[in-house]
Amino acid sequence: MGRRSETPRPDGTAGPRMLEGARVLVTRSPDRAGALVSALCAAGAEPLLLPLIDFERAPDQHSLDVAFDALGAGGYSWLVVSSVTTVRVLEEKAAERGAELSAWLPGSLQVAAIGPATRSILKALDIPVDLAPAGQQSGAGLLDIWPPGRCSVLLPQADIADPGLRRGLESRGARVQAVTAYRTVDYPADPGRSLAGAPAPQQPAAVLTPAAAKAAVDAGTVHAVVAASPSAARRVHAGLSPLGDCRFVAIGRSTAAQALALGLPVAAIAEEPTASGLVAAVIEALDPGHPHSTPTTSEL
Known part of the structure; x- marks a missing residue:
């Protein structure tokens, strides 16, 4: 140097x-x-x-579509977003339905986000973040501040996501629907399946x-x-x-x-x-x- x-x-x-x-x-x-x-x-x-590494759309689009439709219909009280890539997936799903993501999410929904980049992109999309860790930017950091009690949570994640976040939310009383939002692959992704x-x-x-x-x-x-x-x-x-x-x-x-x-x-x-x-x-x-x-x- x-x-x-x-x-x-x-x-x-x-x-x-x-x-x-x-x-x-x-x-x-x-x-x-x-x-x-x-x-x-x-x-x-x-x-x-x-x-x-690169990212591709999840092979099981049906499960993701069902969960996303339930999200728009008010089927969950919380949405937990742990990455920018997850936001991109949700944006694509909203666009497939001719909607903006912010308009698709019910007003009663609470949103938890992990990481400043995730919070920034949600803010840019006019989606308020109700809960985010101030210290450790990880699932463990979110669990440290998660309010205990019964609630329903949609948790879209990568295919290789650590199950610790889901288990931690469930231990605090949440009913969690974890769904694979995208697949992590070696770079480069298949052009027909890659996420923008x-x-x-x-x-x-x-x-x-x-x-x-x-x-x-x-x-x-x-x-x-x-x-x-x-x-x-x-x-x-x-x-x-x-x-x-x-x-x-x-x-x-x-x-x-x-x-x-x-x-x-x-x-x-x-x-x-x-x-x-x-x-x-x-x-x-x-x-x-x-x-x-x-x-x-x-x-x-």
Whole structure:
């Protein structure tokens, strides 16, 4: 990494380019990496994209359609949304019925959301969020604040979602209808089944093949790799390990726990799955003056 320099902040004052010269591998596709790419560039880093996972429509559309129709008819008192991809699926279902998602949802419905990106997209769609964790952005964080009592909950999730959230809601008195909203697959998804993402980032980043990424890691020319999910951690382990001097940065404790279980040292954990939170974690992992410590599974 090179010498730190200054970069203008949005308010016009100078801020340090803390990642000057760092090359950071982001395991996301271009349509899902925009904010992080821009934030890394602003901090002086060179982001490189290694798309590992993608998303397809769920094979069982009938169950999803039945649940979505029941949602519009007032069949649930709560909707729990745990990802931006889930919102995209619900938007598609509303569009199939000639409606906006905000108009499809009954006024009596309460909405719980996990993660700032999920809250932001719901806000942009004029869908109020009634409950969201302020601390840990995960199912466990939502369960910490979930009001106990009898209620009916629709929980659309990925096919590989941890059952802990459903079980936790049920233990608090909820009647939960968990339905597969989308399928997680290796990148790229089948074009006929893929879910539309956001536009590609305005600040371009090189997209590497798995072979090129492995060669860069082996050559020591990549300083950090960022993984956003346990499935991404598994793919990093399968395709890139050993990482050598490349630091593994996890988004969330479940991703860190999976990495540690696979024997991947975790240099830093981004507690907030935001662009600024991720950049802060990369800085923590790479700053030579920062005292690094690798968490153990028990600490997670």
